Each structure stands twice: as C-alpha cells, then as structure tokens.
Amino acid sequence: MNPNTSRAPGSTDPATEDLPAADAAAAALGSAEVSFSRALRAEWLKLTSLRLNWWLCLAAFGLMIITLIATVFSTRYLLSDPSLQGAGAQLTGLGLFENAFSSFTLVTLLMGALAAVAITTEHASGSIRSSLAAVPNRTMFFTAKLLAVCGFIAAITAALMALCVLVLLPLAGFHDVMPPLLEPELWWMVLSHWAVVIIIASIGFGLGALLRSTAGAVVGYCLLLFSGPIMLGLLLALTDGARWVEELMRFEIFALQRQFIAGSASMATDLSVPLAGTLLLVWAGVVLIPGWLLFTRRDA
Amino acid sequence: MITASGLSKTYGERTAVDGISFALEPGRVTGFLGPNGAGKSTTMRLAMGLDRPSAGQITINGRPFAEHRSPLREVGAVLDARASHPGWTGEQQLRILAATHAIPKTRVQEVIEMTGLSSVASRRIKSYSLGMSQRLGIAAAMLGDPGVLIFDEPINGLDPEGVRWVRQLVRRLAAQGRTVFISSHLMSEMALTADHLIVLGQGRIIADQPLGDFIDATGETRVLVRTEDSQALMAALAGAGITLISQDAETFEVRGMDARSIGRRALELGVVLHELAPLHSSLEESYLKLTGDYVEHRSGGLR
Numbered sequence: 043m044n045p046n047t048s049r050a051p052g053s054t055d056p057a058t059e060d061l062p063a064a065d066a067a068a069a070a071l072g073s074a075e076v077s078f079s080r081a082l083r084a085e086w087l088k089l090t091s092l093r094l095n096w097w098l099c100l101a102a103f104g105l106m107i108i109t110l111i112a113t114v115f116s117t118r119y120l121l122s123d124p125s126l127q128g129a130g131a132q133l134t135g136l137g138l139f140e141n142a143f144s145s146f147t148l149v150t151l152l153m154g155a156l157a158a159v160a161i162t163t164e165h166a167s168g169s170i171r172s173s174l175a176a177v178p179n180r181t182m183f184f185t186a187k188l189l190a191v192c193g194f195i196a197a198i199t200a201a202l203m204a205l206c207v208l209v210l211l212p213l214a215g216f217h218d219v220m221p222p223l224l225e226p227e228l229w230w231m232v233l234s235h236w237a238v239v240i241i242i243a244s245i246g247f248g249l250g251a252l253l254r255s256t257a258g259a260v261v262g263y264c265l266l267l268f269s270g271p272i273m274l275g276l277l278l279a280l281t282d283g284a285r286w287v288e289e290l291m292r293f294e295i296f297a298l299q300r301q302f303i304a305g306s307a308s309m310a311t312d313l314s315v316p317l318a319g320t321l322l323l324v325w326a327g328v329v330l331i332p333g334w335l336l337f338t339r340r341d342a
Numbered sequence: 343m344i345t346a347s348g349l350s351k352t353y354g355e356r357t358a359v360d361g362i363s364f365a366l367e368p369g370r371v372t373g374f375l376g377p378n379g380a381g382k383s384t385t386m387r388l389a390m391g392l393d394r395p396s397a398g399q400i401t402i403n404g405r406p407f408a409e410h411r412s413p414l415r416e417v418g419a420v421l422d423a424r425a426s427h428p429g430w431t432g433e434q435q436l437r438i439l440a441a442t443h444a445i446p447k448t449r450v451q452e453v454i455e456m457t458g459l460s461s462v463a464s465r466r467i468k469s470y471s472l473g474m475s476q477r478l479g480i481a482a483a484m485l486g487d488p489g490v491l492i493f494d495e496p497i498n499g500l501d502p503e504g505v506r507w508v509r510q511l512v513r514r515l516a517a518q519g520r521t522v523f524i525s526s527h528l529m530s531e532m533a534l535t536a537d538h539l540i541v542l543g544q545g546r547i548i549a550d551q552p553l554g555d556f557i558d559a560t561g562e563t564r565v566l567v568r569t570e571d572s573q574a575l576m577a578a579l580a581g582a583g584i585t586l587i588s589q590d591a592e593t594f595e596v597r598g599m600d601a602r603s604i605g606r607r608a609l610e611l612g613v614v615l616h617e618l619a620p621l622h623s624s625l626e627e628s629y630l631k632l633t634g635d636y637v638e639h640r641s642g643g644l645r
Contacts, residue, residue: 071415071443071445071446071449071486071487074412074414074415074443074444074445074486075411075412075415075443076411076412076413076414076442076443080441080442080443080444081442083441083442084438084439084441084442087434087437087438087441088427088430088438091429091430091434091438092427092429092430093429094429163427164427167424167425167426167427167428168422168424168425168426169425169426169427169435170425171390171392171421171422171425172425172426172435172439172479172482174390174391174392175390175413175414175417175419175439175482176413176414176439176442176443177413177442178390178391178407178408178410178413179408180408339394341387341392341393341394342387342392342393
C-alpha cells in the first residue's frame with residue numbers, strides 16, 4: 043500500500059494478510075509516478091494494441107502498392123513518348139515521383155481517420171474513465187496521445203515513403219530518367235509529403251477531441267478537406283471569378299498543401315513555402331486548440 | 343481518506359448532487375446507498391475528477407485527485423465494469439495502465455492471478471462476461487496497491503463465488519487500513535460488508551452513520567410472540583400506538599411495545615409464553631423506510 047496513505051489505528055499489516063505479496067508489491071511499486079514520458083509510452087501501447095489501427099495501415103500500404111504497380115506499368119507508356127526523352131528526362135524522373143506521391147492524399151485521409159479514432163474510441167468504449175484514472179492531468183493526457191498518434195502516423199508514412207523510394211528509384215534508373223539525387227527537389231518532395239500527412243492527419247485528432255464521435259469526426263474531417271475546394275469552386279463560378287474568392291482559395295487546406303509541396307518543384311506558387319507550411323499548422327491549431335480546451339474542461 | 347465539502351453538481355437544470363459534505367475514514371468500509379438517480383455514481387465520478395464540481399470540492403488524501411503525482415498509487419476505482427476498450431485483451435489493458443506509472447509486469451501478473459483472470463487474460467475484452475469485466479476492473483484498481491478504493495456496484499454480474507470473493511477482499515482491504523468506498527443496491531451484501539453508511543436521496547445526504555446505528559435508528563421495535571392463548575394476549579396488548587399482526591393461531595407480531603413489557607403483561611394475565619423474541623429490522627427494511635420519499639423512479643405495482 044502507498045506508504046503516504048493514512049492508515050487506520052490498529053489495522054493489520056498487509057504482509058500478514060493473504061493478498062498476494064502485498065509488501066512485495068509495495069516494494070516493487072516504490073514511488074511509481076505518472077510522467078509525460080510514461081503517459082506517452084502508454085498511448086503508444088494503446089495504438090499498437092488496436093487491430094483497427096493495423097487495418098488502416100494495411101489499407102494505406104495496399105493503396106501504395108497498387109499505386110506503385112500502376113506507376114511501373116504506366117511508366118513504359120509515358121516514356122514511349124519521344125518528347126519526354128533527352129533534355130526532359132530529369133523532369134520526367136520527378137514526375138514519376140509526383141505521380142506516385144499523389145496517392146498520399148488518400149493516405150492522409152486514412153491517417154486522419156486513425157487519428158480521429160484514437161481519441162473518439164476512448165469515449166465510445168468508456169476507456170477514457172480508466173485512462174483518466176491513471177493520467178488525471180488532462181493536458182498531459184491530450185498531449186501524450188497527440189504526440190503518440192503523430193509519431194505512429196509519422197512512422198507509418200515514413201515506411202510508405204521508403205517503399206515508394208525503393209521502388210521508384212530503380213524504376214527511374216531502369217528507364218534512364220533518374221532524378222538528381224544530390225539536388226534538394228526530390229528530397230523536399232519526400233519530406234514535405236511526409237510532413238503534410240502528419241499535419242493534416244492531426245486535424246482528424248482535433249475533430250475527434252471536439253466531437254467525441256467517430257462518425258462525426260471522420261465525416262467532419264472529410265468535409266473539411268473536400269468541401270473547401272468544392273464550395274470555393276462553386277462560389278468562384280457564381281461570382282464570375284471574383285478576386286476575393288481566388289484569394290480565399292489560396293488558403294484552403296489542399297491548396298496550401300500543394301503550395302507547400304511545390305516548394306522546389308516546377309509548380310508555380312503564390313505563397314512562399316514557409317508561409318504555406320505555417321498556414322497548414324494554423325489550420326491544425328484551429329482544430330486542435332479548441333479540442334484541447336474542450337477536452338480539459340468537459341466532463342469525461 | 344476521502345473528504346467532500348459542500349459538493350454540488352448540476353447538469354443543466356437537474357441537480358445531481360446538492361451540497362453534500364462527508365469524510366470517509368481509513369480502515370473501514372463505507373457503504374454508499376441511495377435510490378437510482380440519487381447521485382451516488384456522480385459523487386464517485388467527482389471524486390475521480392471525471393466530472394467537475396459545480397460547487398464545493400472533494401479531495402482524496404487532502405488533494406483533488408487530478409493533483410496527485412501518483413494517481414494509481416493513491417486511488418483504485420471501478421466506476422464502470424465496461425470501461426475498457428473491447429479490442430484489447432485483459433492483459434493489454436492492465437499493461438497500458440501499468441505503463442503510465444512504470445509498474446512492473448510482475449505486478450500485472452499478480453493482480454491477474456489475484457482476480458482469477460489468468461485463464462482469460464489473453465482474450466479480447468469484448469468476449470468477457472460482465473463478471474469477468476468486474477474482475478478486470480478490480481484488477482486495474484488494485485494495480486498500484488492504492489490506499490483508497492472506490493467501487494461502484496462492484497458485484498453486479500458476479501457469480502456467488504465472486505460475490506463472496508469481493509466481500510472478503512473489501513473487508514480485508516479495510517482491515518489493512520485502506521479507505522474503501524463502495525456502492526451497491528444489494529442490501530444483504532452491504533449489511534455483510536459495510537461498517538459505515540452514507541445514504542443519498544435526491545442528491546442530499548439523508549444518513550451518515552455506522553451500519554448498526556442506521557438500522558436501529560430507522561428500524562421499528564418488533565417482537566414475535568407465540569402462545570396458546572394468542573387471542574387473549576392480543577386483546578390485552580391492544581392499544582394506541584401498538585400494532586398486532588397475527589401470523590397463525592398461536593403466533594403474532596407486536597409493533598410499538600418492547601419484549602419486557604409484553605412479558606410482564608402476559609404474566610399479569612397468566613398466559614404461558616412459548617416464544618418471546620425481539621425482531622431486528624434488516625438493512626433493507628431500514629433503507630426502504632428511510633428512502634421511501636426520495637425514490638424518483640418508482641416501480642408500478644404487480645398485477
């Protein structure tokens with residue numbers, strides 16, 4: 043028993059009772075305290091213990107493998123066009139990666155769902171009660187869970203990136219369209235895609251904290267990602283291409299993602315890369331901060 | 343030690359807990375009784391920091407629960423047997439909780455064995471019966487070997503062996519000097535388990551006293567009388583404030599007069615008594631009598 047706990051006068055010593063090794067337990071437990079690193083480890087264990095998370099990861103890998111197979115077969119036809127040979131070879135090599143990496147939009151969706159489920163499942167199953175009994179500091183709990191989710195998504199996305207690079211580099215070499223490996227373009231493309239998946243998926247986590255419903259968070263996440271371009275496109279048509287709508291379109295999540303990723307690729311961009319990246323973080327913060335505030339103030 | 347002071351909780355317009363104050367001492371089992379909706383579970387949730395008080399405060403060992411640096415070492419709670427993710431195994435659930443305090447795996451195995459879950463620890467929780475889930479909840483509560491234990495309806499769904507095990511466990515934990523706070527609707531179990539009772543009615547404390555005092559305070563004096571001349575003695579005892587209930591030709595129950603007075607009256611009449619036994623009220627009778635006016639969800643009569 044915790045030595046700091048007050049004990050009734052005349053109570054028996056735990057060792058004399060037949061609870062299994064009560065004193066041994068007390069000695070083994072020592073001054074076990076909750077800390078951020080321990081809370082983080084517990085959240086990591088939760089993520090890796092859930093089958094649903096591995097199914098979502100498997101879906102992401104399946105999607106990537108299908109994309110890569112399609113890329114391998116389509117490359118032959120792409121390169122059969124003489125206009126893509128010679129001077130255009132480097133651009134085609136990057137284009138090969140751009141084509142394959144476009145499927146990371148769907149990976150972002152899957153990882154966002156994973157992030158949302160990580161927190162909504164606590165409420166849906168009622169396990170939030172035992173979680174908060176172990177880590178009652180809600181800011182610590184929220185931050186540890188967010189960090190664990192982002193770490194998990196980062197690891198899975200990195201594995202997907204590695205798979206892409208491992209397939210695409212030999213493919214590019216085979217077709218003699220190898221992009222320059224010592225130039226930053228290729229590696230920026232890899233790094234920015236990786237960062238974008240994590241940042242946007244964290245929006246799913248924030249929505250999960252806000253709504254506490256898996257269905258609500260996943261639907262809200264999809265609406266936030268996809269309704270923006272659709273609504274703004276409609277608005278642009280209705281206003282005959284009004285300037286202010288065009289301005290707004292630059293700040294929509296997918297537009298910011300494109301501008302951030304296009305940093306050193308060939309796409310033209312209105313916003314600078316740091317600004318686009320910062321605005322993506324602002325989008326995440328706009329959902330995560332209210333989610334954190336509500337999580338710390340609401341009844342569990 | 344658990345201390346509540348002016349504790350209130352309102353949900354919208356409904357007041358679940360209305361300014362209650364109490365102090366639970368270590369070394370005894372405090373039973374928490376009250377009709378459905380009286381505020382028992384809300385009070386326990388407030389103690390665990392799951393809900394925030396609208397007014398007042400509740401502390402555990404002098405601090406609000408959230409301020410403890412080693413929560414699992416301070417308090418173990420079973421508030422909802424199903425408060426676990428169904429996709430985890432029982433052992434995974436305990437290891438996850440243990441990880442938050444760096445509690446060694448050997449302790450996880452100990453509580454698994456202590457609660458009799460060894461054979462199902464590697465099964466997913468969704469396959470657990472309610473009784474198994476209760477045992478898992480108790481295992482989680484015992485993980486940090488805490489000094490304060492809060493159990494909300496811990497024997498729901500347990501088989502008779504499990505009920506007896508919980509009773510013995512709870513008694514033993516209190517004997518070790520721990521503070522045990524337990525709610526239940528099973529009066530017979532509470533009568534065997536609790537030393538002290540707190541009874542809530544519509545969010546307010548309507549009794550806070552030792553179990554024996556509670557039964558004596560709210561129970562009525564009843565005496566069972568057996569005699570061959572029951573009609574004559576009943577006629578002699580009849581009077582204001584006295585209720586006579588005939589059970590058979592020779593037996594009747596007297597309410598409102600003690601056994602000594604009845605014996606003296608029988609002697610005066612020359613009636614031979616075969617039995618003169620004071621009847622003690624049960625906890626259930628005392629409880630029902632006390633809380634009758636506080637029941638919000640009353641059952642309809644049998645047809």
